[in-house]
Amino acid sequence: MKFLRIKAIAKKELIQIWRDPLSLAIALLMPVMQLFIYGYAITFDVNNITTIVYDQDRSSLSRELVAQFRESGYFSLIAYVDNYGDIDVYLDSGRAKVAITIPYDFSRKVRTGRSSPVEVIIDGSDSNTATIAEGYIAAISLRYPQRITTRTVTPAMDPRTRVWFNPELKSRNFIIPGLIAVIMSVVVALLTSLTVAREWERGTMEQLISTPVKTSELIIGKLAPYFAIGFMDMVLAVLLGVTLFGVPLRGNIVLLVALSSVFLFGTVSFGVLISIMAKGSQSVASQIAILSTMLPAFLLSGFMFAISNMPKPLQLITYIFPARYFVTILKGVFLKGSTLSLLWRDGLMLAIASALVFFLAIKNLHKRMD
Amino acid sequence: MNQIGSVVKVEGLTRRFGDFVAVDGINLNIGKGEIFGFLGPNGAGKSTTIKMLCGLLLPSSGKGSVGGHDIMTESEEIKKNIGYMSQKFSLYDDLTVEENIRFFSGMYGVRREKRKERMEWALEMAGLKERRGVMAGTLPGGFKQRLALGCAILHEPPILFLDEPTSGVDPLSRRTFWNLINKMSGSGTTVFVTTHYMDEADYCHRLALIYRGRIIAEGTPMELKERFMKRHVLEIEVERMVEALDILEKKGVDAAIFGSLLHVTVEDVAQGIADIRRTLESSDIQVDRIEQIVPSLEDVFVTLIEVA
Numbered sequence: 001m002k003f004l005r006i007k008a009i010a011k012k013e014l015i016q017i018w019r020d021p022l023s024l025a026i027a028l029l030m031p032v033m034q035l036f037i038y039g040y041a042i043t044f045d046v047n048n049i050t051t052i053v054y055d056q057d058r059s060s061l062s063r064e065l066v067a068q069f070r071e072s073g074y075f076s077l078i079a080y081v082d083n084y085g086d087i088d089v090y091l092d093s094g095r096a097k098v099a100i101t102i103p104y105d106f107s108r109k110v111r112t113g114r115s116s117p118v119e120v121i122i123d124g125s126d127s128n129t130a131t132i133a134e135g136y137i138a139a140i141s142l143r144y145p146q147r148i149t150t151r152t153v154t155p156a157m158d159p160r161t162r163v164w165f166n167p168e169l170k171s172r173n174f175i176i177p178g179l180i181a182v183i184m185s186v187v188v189a190l191l192t193s194l195t196v197a198r199e200w201e202r203g204t205m206e207q208l209i210s211t212p213v214k215t216s217e218l219i220i221g222k223l224a225p226y227f228a229i230g231f232m233d234m235v236l237a238v239l240l241g242v243t244l245f246g247v248p249l250r251g252n253i254v255l256l257v258a259l260s261s262v263f264l265f266g267t268v269s270f271g272v273l274i275s276i277m278a279k280g281s282q283s284v285a286s287q288i289a290i291l292s293t294m295l296p297a298f299l300l301s302g303f304m305f306a307i308s309n310m311p312k313p314l315q316l317i318t319y320i321f322p323a324r325y326f327v328t329i330l331k332g333v334f335l336k337g338s339t340l341s342l343l344w345r346d347g348l349m350l351a352i353a354s355a356l357v358f359f360l361a362i363k364n365l366h367k368r369m370d
Numbered sequence: 371m372n373q374i375g376s377v378v379k380v381e382g383l384t385r386r387f388g389d390f391v392a393v394d395g396i397n398l399n400i401g402k403g404e405i406f407g408f409l410g411p412n413g414a415g416k417s418t419t420i421k422m423l424c425g426l427l428l429p430s431s432g433k434g435s436v437g438g439h440d441i442m443t444e445s446e447e448i449k450k451n452i453g454y455m456s457q458k459f460s461l462y463d464d465l466t467v468e469e470n471i472r473f474f475s476g477m478y479g480v481r482r483e484k485r486k487e488r489m490e491w492a493l494e495m496a497g498l499k500e501r502r503g504v505m506a507g508t509l510p511g512g513f514k515q516r517l518a519l520g521c522a523i524l525h526e527p528p529i530l531f532l533d534e535p536t537s538g539v540d541p542l543s544r545r546t547f548w549n550l551i552n553k554m555s556g557s558g559t560t561v562f563v564t565t566h567y568m569d570e571a572d573y574c575h576r577l578a579l580i581y582r583g584r585i586i587a588e589g590t591p592m593e594l595k596e597r598f599m600k601r602h603v604l605e606i607e608v609e610r611m612v613e614a615l616d617i618l619e620k621k622g623v624d625a626a627i628f629g630s631l632l633h634v635t636v637e638d639v640a641q642g643i644a645d646i647r648r649t650l651e652s653s654d655i656q657v658d659r660i661e662q663i664v665p666s667l668e669d670v671f672v673t674l675i676e677v678a
Contacts, residue, residue: 008476012465019464203460207521210424210454211477212446367446369426 001217009213009221013195017225026191031233032240034183035176039245042175042304046132051075051098052090054082059107065118069100074136087121097123098133173248176241177330178303183237184260185267185293185323188230192271193278193289195222196365200280209367219362223268230264241334250337259333259347263326266354267293273361296321303327322353377402377529377560378423380434380441385418385427392418394583395432400562400576402528405555407574408564409671415583416564417457420533423562424454437529453522457533459514463507467498467517470506471524478525492520495550512543519550523559530554532563536570548573568668579671586674594670601635603669604642607659608632614655621649626672633669 017023051069055062069075078096081087090096101119109116120137124130199205208218238256241247249256271289278285298304300314301323307315318324325346332338332346340347378400385393393415400406410416421427423436425445434441437451461470471489480488493499496516501509506517515535523530532551536544548570555561555575563574571577572591579587579594587594601624608614615632618625623646625634636642639662650657 002479004482005476005479008473012462012469012473015469016462016464202463203456203458204462205460206426206456206458207454207460207474207518208477210426210449210452210456211474212450212479213477214446367425367449368428369421370428 001214001220005213005217006221006224009218010224013222014225016198017191017229023191023194026187027229027233030190031183031187031237034187035179035237035240038179038182039172039176039241042171042179046129046136047074048076049074049098049129049133049136050078050096051100052079052081052087052096053077054084054087054099054101055080056104057102057106061107061110062102065102065106066100068140069137072136072140074133091121091123094123097126097129098137172245173335174331175303176245176247177334178301178327180234180237180241181263181301181323181326181330182294182297182303184230184234184264184326185297186290187233188226188264188267189271189274189289189293190286191229192223192226192268193274193285194282195226196272196275197278197280197282197285201282206369209369213367215365215367216362219269219272219358219365222272223265226268226271227264230268231261234260234264247334249334251333252337252339255340255343256330256333259326259329259343259350262347262350262354263322263329266322266350266357269354269358269361273357273364276361276364293323297323297327300324301327302331319349322350325350325353376400377404378406378434378436378562380423380432383419383422383432383434383441384430385415385422386430391583393422393429396578396580396583396585398434398578398585400560402560403555403558404576405551405561405563405574407571407577408562408580409566409568409571409577409667410564410580411566414580416566416580417533419580420454420531420562420564423448424452424531425449426454451528453525453527453530455515455518455522455530455532455535457537459518461506461514461518461521463505465506466503467493467496467506467509468502470517471521474521475524480525488524488526492517492524496520512539515539515543516547519547523554528558529560530562532561534564534566536565536567544570568666568671571667577667579674581675587670591667594667595665601637601673602639602642603663603665604634604636604639604646604660605663606632606634606646606657608650609656609658613653614650617649617653617655618646623649624673624676628668633663633672635669635673 017027053066055066066077070077075098079090081090087099087101091099099121101121103116103118106116106118118141122130122133196205199208238249242249270293274288274292275285278288300307300318300321302318303323307318307324310318328346329343329350332343376399378398380396380398382395382397383393384391384395396419398406408416408419418427422429422441425436425441425448428445429441432441436448439447439451441448462473465473468489471492475485475489493502496513496519498513498517498520501513506514509517519532519535536547539547551561551563552573565571574591576590577588577594578585589597605628606614607630611627611630611632615625615627618632618634623634623636625632634642634646636645643660646660647657
């Protein structure tokens with residue numbers, strides 16, 4: 001292998017990226033834009049849940065309960081109603097997401113130390129919001145007897161929850177690290193997927209493969225500039241995540257750089273592999289690159305949906321997507337300050353996957369036209 | 371022409387694409403320093419042959435060697451010893467002249483100490499010294515072709531394969547180009563060149579005519595003209611050429627259009643002239659001129675194709 005040739009290819013590739021507005025936009029603008037759009041748009045925090053109340057009891061205790069909901073900050077009380085029909089109207093029209101019905105005997109039961117059912121109807125059509133609203137309601141009702149505990153019974157249990165790693169439960173804190181993984185996979189794979197396909201499409205491959213260049217030289221020379229660009233994007237995304245979105249970076253930066261490099265190497269190799277397979281069509285290559293990285297990175301990496309909640313077969317499938325390991329690594333390094341002793345398994349899987357894809361790319365590039 | 375052994379030697383070279391046989395069992399034997407012309411109409415199998423010889427396309431069957439390396443198993447060794455110029459311009463349009471040259475000098479592994487000199491030489495040869503900073507894609511055809519040639523010979527390969535190097539190039543550039551090829555052959559480079567311009571065939575030392583995947587004739591330009599043109603060629607100038615062609619062909623005369631003239635082949639010159647005059651004038655077609663000419667290679671080719 002000649003370093004001279006690798007350098008010549010890398011340099012040529014860089015010049016071509018620099019002169020191609022589309023590639024340049026993908027390389028420099030896309031990651032920042034994605035970080036902004038997703039960083040602001042994707043949030044699991046639910047605030048201002050529209051709520052209506054049907055207070056049949058109309059006592060000081062029932063008013064106190066309603067006040068609890070209002071003061072929590074999660075619910076915004078938009079109306080009082082006085083029959084069930086109105087509840088239907090509000091929920092059906094979507095004007096309210098939650099309806100609380102306090103029964104006639106609420107204060108009587110509570111004062112005599114018995115528990116009283118409070119009916120809470122949640123609009124389940126937006127299941128995500130519904131689940132979260134349910135959680136808030138459970139938390140409030142837990143707190144409720146404590147407030148009036150002197151007048152009623154002492155609760156048998158006094159739960160005190162502490163949230164580790166992300167005490168404010170800000171969803172942005174776990175979205176941004178995952179998002180970096182998504183952006184890195186999609187942007188880098190997309191950009192790299194054009195490189196070999198472009199040579200076939202423009203006919204320049206014919207001249208290139210008539211030279212004594214080795215396939216390994218060709219692939220490494222082509223990977224290098226995209227790796228550098230991906231690395232730059234990575235640094236940019238981490239900086240933005242920490243400064244703009246205030247995500248804590250608790251772990252070791254050297255570890256972050258090292259493991260990210262392994263992931264990047266795998267991703268550029270994957271991009272080149274796609275590019276080789278999509279022989280001669282840049283548009284086919286870019287579509288495959290987007291589909292094969294975007295979907296798994298979003299859905300199967302644990303970025304948005306916890307892998308442990310997935311059905312078993314699906315959980316097994318996630319193991320073949322390197323994004324899964326990288327999301328674990330990023331979340332670990334960012335939020336938990338994890339060290340290599342915890343992340344080595346994910347790092348090792350990444351390294352194996354990357355090496356495999358790189359090997360496949362070299363194996364599949366033939367210096368022939370048939 | 372100093373022929374010391376053969377540089378390109380193949381036997382039974384065949385390439386199929388599905389049911390279609392693009393190249394059908396051809397044999398070649400080309401010596402060092404030879405300019406070997408590979409002639410034939412479009413689709414005859416010229417490019418397929420050249421790609422097999424350059425290691426870009428694996429032959430379906432056959433055996434042979436290029437520069438002493440086996441065409442079936444050693445294509446990467448072959449690539450170290452050849453320069454290849456494809457039919458379609460296949461350098462980088464979005465790189466400048468100089469960047470293209472530098473890139474390919476890297477690909478061919480031109481040694482660092484020689485690189486500067488070779489790059490300057492290529493620029494000089496292609497007449498692109500003044501345009502070194504111009505994007506290759508914006509060059510006129512003749513310059514593109516010379517740049518492609520320059521890039522293909524940066525590493526001074528002993529064997530050069532040129533696939534239709536002069537198609538779409540103006541006549542003056544073509545002449546310059548052939549002078550260059552001649553010079554390189556003189557210094558020992560073997561040149562394998564395909565073309566469909568018959569007039570260029572006379573620049574070659576030896577020729578093979580390929581038609582529908584088969585070599586139908588082979589020899590020096592002179593040999594081909596003498597050996598295959600037992601018949602005589604008459605050149606005819608008439609007013610209504612297409613009509614005249616039609617009439618002659620109906621009579622069973624071997625005729626073809628050459629520019630604004632008709633060429634016919636006959637066994638006996640005097641008898642032929644008389645016959646043709648009579649035939650055409652009986653159909654009210656005025657014959658302005660009719661005379662015997664020295665056959666061109668194109669005549670040879672047309673005759674051979676009609677036989678094949």
